[in-house]
Amino acid sequence: MFFHIVLERNMQLHPRYFGRNLRDNLVSKLMKDVEGTCSGRHGFVVAVTGIENIGKGLIRDGTGFVTFPVKYQCVVFRPFKGEILEAVVTMVNKMGFFAEAGPVQIFVSNHLIPDDMEFQSGDIPNYTTSDGSVKIQKDSEVRLKIIGTRVDATEIFCIGTIKDDFLGVINDPTTV
Amino acid sequence: MTDHYNKLVKLAARAFYDDLPAKSENQPKTGRSDNRGIAVVILDALTRRQWVREEDLAKDLKLHTKQLRRTLRFFEEEKIIAREYRRETAKGAKIYSAAVAATADGQTTKEGEEKVKLHTHSYCCLDYAQIYDVVRYRLHRMKHKLKDELENKNTIQEYICPDCGKRYNALDALRLISFEDEDFHCENCNGKLEIESDKLAAQEGGDGDDNARRRRREKLKDMLQKMEIQLKPLVDQLSRVKDLPVPEFGTLQSWEALASAAGRAANGDNAGDSRNSHLGYNGAPMPYSGDTKVVVDFNGTEGKGEGIKSETDGKPVKVLPPWMIRSGMVLTEEQRGEVKQETKMDGTSTSSTAQYTEDKKSKVEHDNNTNIQDEYIKAYYAALLKQQHELAEAAKKEELSNSQTADDPSSSISIRQVGMKTKREEDDDGTEWEDAPIGGNGNGNGSYKAVDLNVEADEAAADDDDEDIDWEEG
Numbered sequence: 050m051f052f053h054i055v056l057e058r059n060m061q062l063h064p065r066y067f068g069r070n071l072r073d074n075l076v077s078k079l080m081k082d083v084e085g086t087c088s089g090r091h092g093f094v095v096a097v098t099g100i101e102n103i104g105k106g107l108i109r110d111g112t113g114f115v116t117f118p119v120k121y122q123c124v125v126f127r128p129f130k131g132e133i134l135e136a137v138v139t140m141v142n143k144m145g146f147f148a149e150a151g152p153v154q155i156f157v158s159n160h161l162i163p164d165d166m167e168f169q170s171g172d173i174p175n176y177t178t179s180d181g182s183v184k185i186q187k188d189s190e191v192r193l194k195i196i197g198t199r200v201d202a203t204e205i206f207c208i209g210t211i212k213d214d215f216l217g218v219i220n221d222p223t224t225v
Numbered sequence: 226m227t228d229h230y231n232k233l234v235k236l237a238a239r240a241f242y243d244d245l246p247a248k249s250e251n252q253p254k255t256g257r258s259d260n261r262g263i264a265v266v267i268l269d270a271l272t273r274r275q276w277v278r279e280e281d282l283a284k285d286l287k288l289h290t291k292q293l294r295r296t297l298r299f300f301e302e303e304k305i306i307a308r309e310y311r312r313e314t315a316k317g318a319k320i321y322s323a324a325v326a327a328t329a330d331g332q333t334t335k336e337g338e339e340k341v342k343l344h345t346h347s348y349c350c351l352d353y354a355q356i357y358d359v360v361r362y363r364l365h366r367m368k369h370k371l372k373d374e375l376e377n378k379n380t381i382q383e384y385i386c387p388d389c390g391k392r393y394n395a396l397d398a399l400r401l402i403s404f405e406d407e408d409f410h411c412e413n414c415n416g417k418l419e420i421e422s423d424k425l426a427a428q429e430g431g432d433g434d435d436n437a438r439r440r441r442r443e444k445l446k447d448m449l450q451k452m453e454i455q456l457k458p459l460v461d462q463l464s465r466v467k468d469l470p471v472p473e474f475g476t477l478q479s480w481e482a483l484a485s486a487a488g489r490a491a492n493g494d495n496a497g498d499s500r501n502s503h504l505g506y507n508g509a510p511m512p513y514s515g516d517t518k519v520v521v522d523f524n525g526t527e528g529k530g531e532g533i534k535s536e537t538d539g540k541p542v543k544v545l546p547p548w549m550i551r552s553g554m555v556l557t558e559e560q561r562g563e564v565k566q567e568t569k570m571d572g573t574s575t576s577s578t579a580q581y582t583e584d585k586k587s588k589v590e591h592d593n594n595t596n597i598q599d600e601y602i603k604a605y606y607a608a609l610l611k612q613q614h615e616l617a618e619a620a621k622k623e624e625l626s627n628s629q630t631a632d633d634p635s636s637s638i639s640i641r642q643v644g645m646k647t648k649r650e651e652d653d654d655g656t657e658w659e660d661a662p663i664g665g666n667g668n669g670n671g672s673y674k675a676v677d678l679n680v681e682a683d684e685a686a687a688d689d690d691d692e693d694i695d696w697e698e699g
Contacts, residue, residue, distance in 0.1 A: 140407075142408065143407065144384075144409055145382075147398070154399055160382055199397075208395040
């Protein structure tokens with residue numbers, strides 16, 4: 050799920066950026082630092098959308114670096130248990146398959162794949178129904194439900210299932 | 226047929242609402258506060274009624290209104306009944322009372338009328354269509370839940386290293402994939418991981434955790450089986466009801482309009498009949514504006530079982546045509562012809578009656594017809610009598626004893642084309658036919674009937690082909 054929230058961060062700025070563009074430099078450095086990172090608490094930071102407030106800088110003894118407390122608005126993405134996501138399959142093996150929904154990695158183990166889909170090894174490993182009408186392979190798009198998340202300080206990993214109503218392949222790369 | 230739906234409601238009530246917890250658990254259970262089983266009683270009572278004022282229902286069931294209301298509120302939340310509230314004066318209550326009087330249930334609600342002084346009254350009615358869905362959904366969810374647990378559908382797969390015995394689960398998957406091959410490898414010894422199945426766990430056995438899990442499985446399986454056995458009647462009833470049209474009573478207002486209109490119509494002639502039959506969508510009285518034309522539409526929609534439409538269409542028909550026809554008959558030849566056809570139709574209708582009775586189409590519509598048609602039939606029979614007399618007289622005059630019987634059919638045939646519309650009416654007459662004898666009241670119906678039977682005998686044989694043709698045209 051996506052959230053638009055306000056976060057705070059202490060930015061250290063090198064003295065060479067001081068000057069007229071100090072603020073701009075600060076913001077661009079913030080974006081570079083923050084976007085794409087993941088915190089277990091808030092999820093993945095997708096984009097910084099605005100600066101709420103920049104506090105007074107504090108010069109660090111000895112180095113000349115200045116620390117600014119910056120409050121910024123950003124869009125974060127955090128997967129939840131029970132959430133339905135659309136994801137792109139990245140890898141298929143006999144244990145199941147891996148998929149990505151944006152920055153999130155999801156693993157679907159083979160007992161959470163419908164029973165009528167069988168693993169086919171070979172050049173392009175895939176899961177196929179007995180009549181061959183549905184095929185899950187690399188780059189397939191699937192709709193899945195998250196049934197478990199593992200949240201570390203800097204990492205979120207999910208396991209999903211496609212063994213439920215309306216889940217499964219939504220776009221087959223071979224037919225496009 | 227509402228019977229099947231009523232049975233469904235009763236079964237569902239016993240299956241799901243039998244053990245509604247008595248709400249007051251801290252209080253000692255006096256006779257009044259003990260609610261157990263009340264739900265079933267109330268639902269059963271509702272199957273015998275249509276819209277009912279809750280006070281009246283409480284009185285009938287000898288329940289306290291508060292107690293009743295609490296249960297009804299619960300049912301409303303369960304989407305089993307529809308409720309309506311309105312502030313009304315004595316007059317408004319009378320509308321309802323009139324409607325009730327017109328229904329077949331034969332409940333007496335005299336007490337209700339006097340006390341009303343702009344109070345808020347609530348009414349309730351079973352919502353059959355919704356009940357069907359609710360019950361099905363409930364069953365689906367029950368089964369789904371048990372099956373999910375049974376199949377460990379949403380559990381997290383575990384992996385085990387056969388070499389060092391280390392366990393992993395699917396959440397570790399990302400760390401476990403090796404890039405050499407596509408299997409999962411142990412972080413410690415780099416051995417290939419195996420999926421830990423239930424069998425393996427059972428073999429290892431021993432620890433209470435596994436045993437507990439197995440016992441749980443057994444229990445679930447047991448439960449699922451028991452559920453299937455015990456709910457079998459309910460499921461059967463559901464499938465029986467599947468293709469039947471749902472009895473609908475509309476909103477309270479529309480129901481009242483229909484009911485009272487039907488009641489009025491019924492009072493016009495054989496009141497007894499309409500009382501016995503279920504009361505349904507009947508047009509509210511309207512100024513006489515329509516013609517027989519309208520009748521055609523009305524019947525057409527009816528055939529398709531769209532009771533609601535008939536509500537408006539039926540109105541003008543009800544009172545008007547019989548009188549007109551009667552006056553016309555005596556005078557013109559054409560009218561006579563029509564009448565003949567109609568009587569003939571009565572003959573044929575006996576066959577169609579069978580369909581109708583079988584027909585699952587709600588009685589509701591059926592009653593529509595009866596009211597309108599009762600009127601018709603009266604007029605027809607009266608006219609028929611006259612006509613017969615005339616014919617008899619004419620026959621005597623002409624003294625053609627042989628051709629006498631032939632005359633009747635021939636005359637009717639010649640005028641046949643006119644009859645397209647009237648013919649339709651006749652079908653419906655068939656349904657009336659049933660009712661009249663049942664009612665037993667038939668004000669002088671007996672004599673008409675006798676006449677009619679004769680006519681049937683005369684004409685039925687001769688006119689069969691013609692009828693067929695007409696049917697197609699219709």
